[in-house]
Amino acid sequence: MPLTPTPIRTLSQEDAAHLLRRTSFGATPTEIQALTGRTPAEAAERLLTFPQTLEQSRFDPLSAVTAGAAVKLVQGQWMWEMLYTPHPLRERLTLMWSNHFVVGVDKVRNAPALQEYLRLLRAHATGTFSDFAVEVARTPAMLHYLDNDQNRKGKPNENFSRELLELFTAGIGMPGQPNYTEKDVTEGARGLTGWTFQGGRNVKTAFAETPVFMAVPRNHDDGRKTYLGKTGTFTPEDIVRLAAAHPATPARVAGKLWATFVSSTPDPAGTAALADTFQASGGDLRVTMQALLTSDAFYVARQRGSLFRSPVEYVVGALRAMGRPALDEKTVLGLVSSSARMGQELLHPPTVKGWDGGREWINDSSLLLRMQTAAALTLGKNAPAPTAPLTPLSVLGRADALQAPLARLNDKQRAYLMLISPEYQLM
Amino acid sequence: MSDLDLNRRDFLKISAVAAYTISGMPGFLARAAAQASGGKTLVVVQLTGGNDGLNTLVPYSNGAYYAARPNIAIPKSDVLTLNRDLGMHPALKPLMGLWDAGQLAWMENVGYPNPNRSHFASMAIWHTADPSQASSEGWIGRISEQIGDPFCASNIGTSTPLALVAQQYALPTIDSVDNFQLKLPAGVQDAFDAMLGTPRDGEAAYLQQATRAMLKHTATVQANIGRYRAGTTYPDSKFAGQMKDIARLIASGTGQRVLYTSLGSFDTHAGQRADQDRLLTELAEGLKAFYADLEAQGLADNVVVMGFSEFGRRVAENDSAGTDHGEGSVMFALGRGVKGGVHGDSPDLEHLNQGDVIYRQDFRGVYAEALNGWLNLDARRILGGDFRGPGWLAS
Numbered sequence: 001m002p003l004t005p006t007p008i009r010t011l012s013q014e015d016a017a018h019l020l021r022r023t024s025f026g027a028t029p030t031e032i033q034a035l036t037g038r039t040p041a042e043a044a045e046r047l048l049t050f051p052q053t054l055e056q057s058r059f060d061p062l063s064a065v066t067a068g069a070a071v072k073l074v075q076g077q078w079m080w081e082m083l084y085t086p087h088p089l090r091e092r093l094t095l096m097w098s099n100h101f102v103v104g105v106d107k108v109r110n111a112p113a114l115q116e117y118l119r120l121l122r123a124h125a126t127g128t129f130s131d132f133a134v135e136v137a138r139t140p141a142m143l144h145y146l147d148n149d150q151n152r153k154g155k156p157n158e159n160f161s162r163e164l165l166e167l168f169t170a171g172i173g174m175p176g177q178p179n180y181t182e183k184d185v186t187e188g189a190r191g192l193t194g195w196t197f198q199g200g201r202n203v204k205t206a207f208a209e210t211p212v213f214m215a216v217p218r219n220h221d222d223g224r225k226t227y228l229g230k231t232g233t234f235t236p237e238d239i240v241r242l243a244a245a246h247p248a249t250p251a252r253v254a255g256k257l258w259a260t261f262v263s264s265t266p267d268p269a270g271t272a273a274l275a276d277t278f279q280a281s282g283g284d285l286r287v288t289m290q291a292l293l294t295s296d297a298f299y300v301a302r303q304r305g306s307l308f309r310s311p312v313e314y315v316v317g318a319l320r321a322m323g324r325p326a327l328d329e330k331t332v333l334g335l336v337s338s339s340a341r342m343g344q345e346l347l348h349p350p351t352v353k354g355w356d357g358g359r360e361w362i363n364d365s366s367l368l369l370r371m372q373t374a375a376a377l378t379l380g381k382n383a384p385a386p387t388a389p390l391t392p393l394s395v396l397g398r399a400d401a402l403q404a405p406l407a408r409l410n411d412k413q414r415a416y417l418m419l420i421s422p423e424y425q426l427m
Numbered sequence: 428m429s430d431l432d433l434n435r436r437d438f439l440k441i442s443a444v445a446a447y448t449i450s451g452m453p454g455f456l457a458r459a460a461a462q463a464s465g466g467k468t469l470v471v472v473q474l475t476g477g478n479d480g481l482n483t484l485v486p487y488s489n490g491a492y493y494a495a496r497p498n499i500a501i502p503k504s505d506v507l508t509l510n511r512d513l514g515m516h517p518a519l520k521p522l523m524g525l526w527d528a529g530q531l532a533w534m535e536n537v538g539y540p541n542p543n544r545s546h547f548a549s550m551a552i553w554h555t556a557d558p559s560q561a562s563s564e565g566w567i568g569r570i571s572e573q574i575g576d577p578f579c580a581s582n583i584g585t586s587t588p589l590a591l592v593a594q595q596y597a598l599p600t601i602d603s604v605d606n607f608q609l610k611l612p613a614g615v616q617d618a619f620d621a622m623l624g625t626p627r628d629g630e631a632a633y634l635q636q637a638t639r640a641m642l643k644h645t646a647t648v649q650a651n652i653g654r655y656r657a658g659t660t661y662p663d664s665k666f667a668g669q670m671k672d673i674a675r676l677i678a679s680g681t682g683q684r685v686l687y688t689s690l691g692s693f694d695t696h697a698g699q700r701a702d703q704d705r706l707l708t709e710l711a712e713g714l715k716a717f718y719a720d721l722e723a724q725g726l727a728d729n730v731v732v733m734g735f736s737e738f739g740r741r742v743a744e745n746d747s748a749g750t751d752h753g754e755g756s757v758m759f760a761l762g763r764g765v766k767g768g769v770h771g772d773s774p775d776l777e778h779l780n781q782g783d784v785i786y787r788q789d790f791r792g793v794y795a796e797a798l799n800g801w802l803n804l805d806a807r808r809i810l811g812g813d814f815r816g817p818g819w820l821a822s
Contacts, residue, residue: 106692146696147696147697147747147749150696150697150746150747150749151747152746154746155745155746155747156745156746157696157697157745157746157747157749157751158696158745158751158752159694159696159697159751162544162545162752166545166547172545172547172548175559175560175561182544182781185544264630302629305629305630305631306629306630308630341585341602342585343585343586350475350586350691351475351476351546351547351691351692351694352546352694353546353547355586359630359633360586360587361586362597362633362634362637363582363586363587363597363599363600363637364599364600364601364607364637364640364641364644364645365585365599365600365601365602365603365606365607366585366586366600366602367637367638367641368606368607368608368609368641368645369602369606371609371611375612379612402622402625404621404625405618405619405621405622405625406618408618409614409615409618413612413614413615413618416612416615417615417618417619417622420619420622421622422627422630422631422632422634422635422638423631425634426630426631426634
């Protein structure tokens, strides 16, 4: 049974604030006003309609003189985009997909490869899931990160084959009821042989050189394979499409979307309904997102404030709520570092599984760092000047939240206190 | 009423008392309290990503090892000889002094039933000590519930591993001891107290509680930490910095029974030698400095280090000069409380399970000895069964 639509006919201020906190990191009172009174479908349509053009910044990863600098500039460029884009849902989806089809800059230290990977995530964020998975498998960043560029006929490397099933598509399954076997991993690895890339390999000299995808027929094992219960002379693309078509894939994708947009607590009934919507649309991510953002589950009162902000969502949300004040490039790089210290470095999750999120964002050190960051953004001597007032509605999601504690503070102190409250750290 | 309910009730009783007595206790008293309860600290080092056990503790007399690894085997001439058949990876040279002093133990063939080759499933099994993967609580989280104190264990790093997850408590993660302090800006103290005092439910209540716990933990650490003076120079690596912070916490008597940290990534599918060599160097240099520091502080009798990884790697190398995910592997332990030597038999490299060494020692037996013999806790309650280890602690 697919997701139940929300009974809300037109968005109240608080409905609009809720929608924007979750889809846009954060929003100003004016931006909230602009969606108030619209139908949920209109609002979702507006958020999901975006071009692929990026904001102008002075970040140019190709101008770097070392691989380390190139990586930092790619991260800064992305942070800039999240802060200033008029299409924040595109970036929020990109952030989510970077935490699904994970690559990491601990290994991938080539600027064009990382930029191409981010371009793919943006372009396919509202496309068809199986096409998305195939493109990711062909991109040099992923080919290098999970060693499929080393996977050749008669010389298997299982890394990508395993994570394709375990993390990108079906998931491992329940103990005692696995979704695939070790044999599927090894046969999948055979099928995935032959995809590699040329150029950009030397970290010291070629970090700004563009690597190019190549299918090398002589390195491909074209023998018969049995994979996920089917037998044939599967190509790499066949393997990825078979994995994407695994009956457990919709639930896995739905679980990711749920954790990103609905709640940090898994909900088997809710994700099953979302999986049905995904399945019925043939894996169309735009249709699935439209259904999700107009669903009862998304708007129902008990799910509001049930999502933990990640570190990046914490800093970007604060600055977007402040009306996207002008920052220089150095400050933006500082925000990349602050997020990293709080546990989320862009393009560098701790493992290929990515960040689990939810309560895992919260510990003594990350709470302290959030408080320090909030102080720097509001009270510090270099704090950016907000171009929009921070209000309980825009920051906390409710016009009447925390009235008494906020009463006797000045504007900067009010902003600080709201940003360190549990209400802002949730959305 | 089930056993579980009884335990819960006991936990609640104990935790109420512990919370009362521990909060606000001056440093020297907290230290005395820790010593009364044994004064022993267990340091757990997680090697993330699946460390290759065969290139760590090398079976250098075994032809099958060299046959399976023509490119990445450690040449016999490079091995640090421990006995007739085994030697350490050359990068572990900084640990040779500990070995010679009988303070370094290796546990062979450690694993668990129905091995899982997923990093994440396998790591979760080591963290929860539950191969059925039914538990959502970590084994160290359960220690905190048995003791009744969320501050009895801490992680040094940026995010809390599942091993330290408890149902009742949020166990601390300390990114860096120096930054582990709260400085509230002027003029907001009253509003902050009022904000934190606002009644909440759901995840907001969780955050509220986590913030209150953080206030208490930072106060405890900062009240004590000034006592520490490093007894040695630590190398300039992230791991060594983490070990130094662990030494600082122990030496300043903040009272944790378990301290946890991680090093990675050991996921060496391609070009294994370069990556694993670098990581094992970092590991050995960090551990050597840590131990020297403890010696200088006069605390070497009170600390044992135990290291593990979620699995070892396939016996045969792959064609990218790396190794794919395997099953059984080695664990290590060091300290004066350890019975130095190799515990257990080396794996039979000619009889494998799908290309992997077959485990003989359940890792829960190794944990059980640390719990019963070192921390003086009831391992049965924490691990949910009786597990036997190889006798790696000195008696």
